Amino acid sequence: MVNHRGPSLMRIASTSKFLSRKQSPRTIALYVVFLFTFSIFVFVFNAGNIVEDQHNPNVSHESQPQPQFLQIADEELWDAPSGHGLRPCVKPTSRYKAAQGSNRYLTVKSNGGLNQMRTGISDMVAVAHIMNATLVIPQLDKRSFWQDSSVFSDIFDELHFIKTLQGDVKIVRELPKQLELVPRARKHFTSWSSIGYYKEMMQLWNNHRIIHVVKSDSRLANNDLPLDIQRLRCRALYHALRFSPPIESLGKKLVDHLRMQSGRYIALHLRYEKDMLAFTGCTYGLTDAESEELRIMRENTKHWKVKDINSTEQRIGGFCPLTPKEMGIFLQAIGYPPSTLIYVASGEIYGGDARLSELRSCFPNLVFKEKLATKEELKAFAQHPSQSAALDYIVSIESDVFVPSYSGNMARAVEGHRRFLGHRKTITPDRKGLVRLFDELENGQQRETSSFSDLVRQMHKNRQGAPRKRKGASPGIKGKERFRTEESFYENPYPECICSSKAV
Structure with a gap:
């Protein structure tokens, strides 16, 4: 058995030997002062540990890993990429023929x-x-x-x-x-x-x-x-195609409220909605009951041609919307602090607040239009999803940063519009690359450290809305199918509708 009192007995014996010798009064006084000071130090140290343990009774004394992301300068996080002198250009050329009256x-x-x-x-x-x-x-x-x-x-x-x-x-x-x-x-x-x-x-x-x-x-x-x-x-x-006056008016109010709260904000198009998950067949992180509900919805929707979908293959291929939790990890890794104001542009999140809480744990300042406008203001739009989506569109266009969790119709339209208006900052997640990193996190092959953050930032260095020409068809695709793989004109109307200041 280990005698835990051994060191104390040794100290007492040493003290006795010291005092048994004939010492000067000054030496004895100094020794007493030293012992008193040392005792006070030990007491304060132990008291601090006791208080800490009382406040955190369930915390292990082993080190707890915490996300340690890079500290990024504000201008890197918020400033738009250089537009290189490009501007919108939509005027007809001299060869354009004006409209003619027609009875057809x-x-x-x-x-x-x-x-x-x-x-x-x-x-x-x-x-x-x-x-x-x-x-x-x-x-x-x-x-x-x-x-x-x-x-x-x-x-x-x-x-x-x-x-x-x-x-x-x-x-x-x-x-x-x-x-x-x-x-x-x-x-x-x-x-x-x-x-x-x-x-x-x-x-x-x-x-x-x-x-x-x-x-x-x-x-x-x-x-x-x-x-x-x-x-x-x-x-x-x-x-x-300007929105109707009531939509434009309330949309402007929402933007003004956001500006008053924080000055700047991210618009996050979180396409984690029932119809999109059912359409893509993406069930990662869902319960068996939820997965079955989505399968039944897909089966019963006649114009959705693909019925049998391998969810794992979809996710690995980057064809699934990122989950709220994944979006939280992603935005943290990019460098946005927890205090960042995020406007969530979406319909009803599948799984409700329980699933949204995984994002809110990283970024507590999440807001929806329902928090920015009164019930009376939103009453006219409540039963009209397209009108409600128009409000989200306005807030997304005007945001300092736009981030979509999936490349759907709204994400592409907003990105193209922001490019047209001066290449406003738009971060498009590399879903295929991110899923690989997220799986490594889950398997313990990665940790949420500055090195992880650096990997994510490097992956998205050239995915922030800077000017570039529209992408053509995917290599190896022939026939009419190649048109399906081209980048949408409305996602990136450069170069036809975006010109240099010297262009005619």
């Missing part, structure tokens, strides 16, 4: 959510110009996942839309009364078509005065179109 009409049924409809409508403006047709104000999708009953004028400033494009294409609110019952050519235009395709489609005017377009999304190619057609698409999307 194009009616359109837009499909999808807010941004899918917005880009689709912009395509239809260009198609109407190519086909020399009068465009009837498009009908909006009321049968999508969101079941939104909004009409065009609920979301967009209809009069502004018509007036802004009056030099490009004639636009009317509705068909003339005498044409309402006239048979229409019902057409599903081929995706990613060139101007030559639509020139051929003009033969439909030989037998019909009205062409009805069944779907509006992705009707035009991303590349190899005349410069004036590309600029017309930009004029339609960035100038003509």
